[in-house]
Amino acid sequence: xxxxxxxxxxxxxxxxxxxxxxxxxxxxxxxxxxxxxxxxxxx
Numbered sequence: 768x769x770x771x772x773x774x775x776x777x778x779x780x781x782x783x784x785x786x787x788x789x790x791x792x793x794x795x796x797x798x799x800x801x802x803x804x805x806x807x808x809x810x
Contacts, residue, residue: 772797780806 771772776799780787787804 768799769799771797773798775800775802777802778804781806782806782808 771794776794778787778790778801780790785805788806791801791804
């Protein structure tokens with residue numbers, strides 16, 4: 768059982784850090800529902 772099981776998740780990634788698709792890949796083994804995922808450039 769994971770901390771994210773059954774949760775709805777919003778992922779905001781950083782272009783120079785960890786992008787949203789990488790975070791989304793890490794949550795594949797949970798039952799978390801990714802409702803929004805975006806990678807932004809924070810300058």
